[in-house]
Amino acid sequence: MIRSFVRLPLREGASVEMHQIRYFLAVCEELNFTRAAERCHVAQPSLTRAVKLLEEELGGPLFHRERANTHLSELGRMVRPHLEEVYERAQQAKREALDFTKLKRTTLRIGIMCTIAPDQLVDLLRAVQARHPGVELHIVDAAAPQLEERLVQGDLEVAIYCRPNRDGDERLHRIPLFREQMMIAVAPQHRLAGQNMVRARDLDGERYVNRVNCEFTGVAGPIWREHGATCSLVYRSERDDWVLAMVAAGLGFGFLPESGVTHPGVVARPLIDPEFWREVNLVTVRGRPHSPAVGAFVREAMRARWPGSLQHSEAGLKPDAA
Incomplete structure (x- = not known):
């Protein structure tokens, strides 16, 4: 005391x-x-x-x-x-x-988007632990808008997330890490499961199981309608595992990143015409003094090998790329 x-x-x-x-x-x-x-x-x-x-x-x-x-x-x-x-x-x-200052004992508060699978980041976390054992990672799991808000407010020092069409915020500095295509997930007996790919217009009239924390909330729906697809939203959930379970039960289709389709009773088909890609970035606040731990974490992220890694990229949304 x-x-x-x-x-x-x-x-x-x-x-x-x-x-x-x-x-x-x-x-x-x-x-x-x-x-x-x-x-x-x-x-x-x-x-x-x-x-x-x-x-x-x-x-x-x-x-x-x-x-x-x-x-x-x-x-x-x-x-x-x-x-x-x-x-x-x-x-x-x-x-x-x-x-x-020498990273012998310090805590780093990082935010990770809740729709990013742990497997996609575990190598980065392992590298940080191996080279900087004094850095204790405090990981916050939340949706991208909440992570961005907490980052700007100073509750987080660095965050990893995807927000399509939000690259114009001059307060934030983004380092692209990886990108992956968005897929249509259906049960094996679904009529779309027999196709190699799914066009947006193929979704017309289908029942949709919505991911509340979807990276393209407010973006995908209007584009689908422009391409002739009007879907019936039947369920929504904040948890991707629940979405996949409902898709596997034949209750509707899901819209997820390729790495997120992990349920054995679900098949994934790439969505084309238009394509959607999520670009995951490491984000910090521009001009804000950062601790040495932030610098170490950023260096490890830059050194890591990412699937579909990016050097430079436009927004994660790629319309009419099919």
Whole structure:
């Protein structure tokens, strides 16, 4: 438990320097000004002057000097434990700051879009742990809009997500990591399962199981309608595993990234005419001072091998590419 400080008898406007405390504590240990100066690697007049200034700040003598018998005064004995605590706290703060800058012990708050499968990021996390074992990752799992909001507000230091048609926000700096095509997921007995690919117009009249956290919410529907597809939304869920279970049960089709179709009772067909691709980016706030841990994480992300990795890209939406 951290003890509260007792107010020291400082005169008004006075201040105590850390080197004065260090010199005082050295004299407390040595009870000899010459040995204390040698211990602090400072000339004895400098140490004596610093202790005298400290005595002036505290309002009285801290030591009684009687030839070879230097010992603490009553005031010195009273303030010693408090100055020891001040000095130890300062040293602890210095150690922790050094550990932070050298990545020996620091926490990095990262946001990962909830529709990204862990398998797509586990190699990156493994690399961070291997090269920077002092970095503790605090992972927040949420939808892209929530991650972006928390990133801008400062609750997160870095985030990995996809927001089509949102690349114009000048507050954010994006590094493309990978891209993958969006698929139509259906049960094996569904009429579209026999096709090698699905055109948007093929979805007309079909029942749709909606992913609440879909990357293309508000984007895909209007484009489908432009291509002659009007779907009937029958279910919606925040969880992709529930969406896939309902698709496998024949309740409707799903619209998911290729890596997200993991249910054994579901088949995936690429959607064409138009195609949709999600581009996943590593996002930070432009111009914001970042911790060394952010720099380390970004370097590992740039070094990682990503499926369908990108150097430069336009928005994740690729219409009429078939």
